Every structure is written in structure tokens, then in C-alpha cells.
Amino acid sequence: MYVQQGLDLKLIDCFYDVQNWDTYHLENDPALLKQLHQQGALCVGGFDSDNQLIAIQVVSNQYIADYPDAKLLQYFYVDADHQGLGIGTQLMLSALNSARQLNAKQLYISATPSQRTVDFYLKQGAQLIAQPDQQLFEREPEDIHLLYTL
Template sequence: MQYRRLTEQEVDRVWEIERREIVQHVYVMVNDRLQLREQFYDTRGWPEGEEKEYGPILRACFARGGLFLGAFEGDELAAVSVMDSRPVTDYPKLHQLAFLHVSHGWRGQGLASELYARTRAEAQAMGIAGFYISATSTQRTVEFYLSRGAELSLPPDRELYEKEPDDIHLAHWFY
């Protein structure tokens, strides 16, 4: 597996990530606490319109110096992480980990952990104090971030919460 920064021409390749997943449990916030609930759905790919809506946001993030790291097996993009170069509005010492996805066929092989660690190392080298993470509410996703030291962001960043009110908003301070 080769880990490297994506080039500007490769930014739109993030949509090649096969997002398929069967979800059985999600977290919700109740009185500022996480509560696990049963909820079954089969994610078959990116939600309709996601690429059209978020493609320009990702390209703008890259243009302003965002960090795009990919895990490649040959020419295949197996996983990708994106950290925005802008500080988060209500938490100016944090930068948003805007994207961390592993293609379905590559899950369970440590790619997310490796990309998270590499992104963190680069963030720390830049003097960034931590990540702000607006995580999808699936049990697997939330528990991944919690197991790496992220905690609930209370209160959540107002701007990011407005965009993603159903997400679980987390902060991972590096020190």
C-alpha cells in the first residue's frame, strides 16, 4: 500500500471510494450524551447529489491548502482522508477532519487507522492542536474516532452543526 498526498487532478477521485455498508446501530445525542440505537439501513453508495454538492467544497478545500492523503494499491484509491486548512469557527485551534473513507473491499485492514495517524502527524507538524470531526452517526464510525481519543464536542461548532445536525460532533485534542 502506498500512502501519498493527492494531486489537484486527483481530488475528484474521492468519489471512487465504494461507500457500501450495512448499518445496524447509530448514535444519537440525548441530553449531551451518546445513546446507541438500533437502526438498520444498507448504504449502497454515495447519497444522490453528494458529489455535485460536496465536489466543489472539496476542490475549494484543496485550493486553500487542505491536506488530502490517499492510500493507493497500484492505481486504485483504497482510502482517503481530508483535513481542511482553515480553523473551525468556534474552535479556532482545531481543524476539521472533513473526510475519512475506506472503500468497502479494503475495510478491516487498518487503512483508516493508518490514514488517521498520518493525517494527525502532519497536523501536529503544522502546529495544529487537534481535529474537529463531524462524524456520521454509525456505530462503527463514532467508535473508531472515540477509540483514538476523540471526545464529544460540547457545544458543537455552530456552523458545522447547522450543516450536519444528525452527525456526532467530536473534538480530538492532540495534547
């Protein structure tokens, strides 16, 4: 797990793994996703051959006070059984395209602090933010805050 200190990341030796959605998210996220869509968010899903959702990205149309040229990557998830197949890279390209469609110049990412997640975003070209958006930081202070310039 990473801890962010300004523009530096410190790797902490601890187990941090998110395999599945927890009960809270399963119960509450569908309504939230519907609300985000109604507010202009762009949602893209990836499906397997059985038409099961295996990946999703949502770029919110919300205003980010400290980064007015950015849009927020609200959701980004690839099913654990489908990771390492290039789906995440394709989904990230889709998220960047969604941000452009929303007239953003940047994509703001508030990432879970797992090493795998943060390393993925850095590999995709996102950069650490020294001063995260105050509202987003208060909502998820343990997250690693990154910015991708389009």
C-alpha cells in the same frame, strides 16, 4: 446509529450503512476537493495495487469559530471492501499529522452517526464534544461531534 445527548451517546436500533458514494457526491465532491486543496487543505489518498483510490482523508484549513485551535477532518473514507485491514488507523494517523502541519492543536470531527464510524473515532482517541461548533452543527445536526487533542 448513535444520537448524541451532551456527552452521552444513545444507540438507536436502526439500519444505517454507507457503502458507496451517492450520485450527488460523485458529481460535486471533486470540485469541492479541488477548492479545499486550493484553500490549503491537506489531502492524503490510499491506493491499492491497481492504483485505485481506496481511502482518503482531507483536513481542511478553514477556521472553526468555536474551536479556533482545531482544524476540521473534512473527509475520511475507507472503501467498504478494504475496511478492517488497519487502513483506517493508518489514515487517522495521517489526518492527525496533517492537522499538526496546519498548526492545529486539535482535530475536529463531525462524524456520520453510524455505530461503526463513531466507535472507530472513539477507539482512536477522539472525545465527544458537549457543545459542538454552531456552524458545523447547523450544517449536519445528526452528526456526532468529536475532538481529538493533538
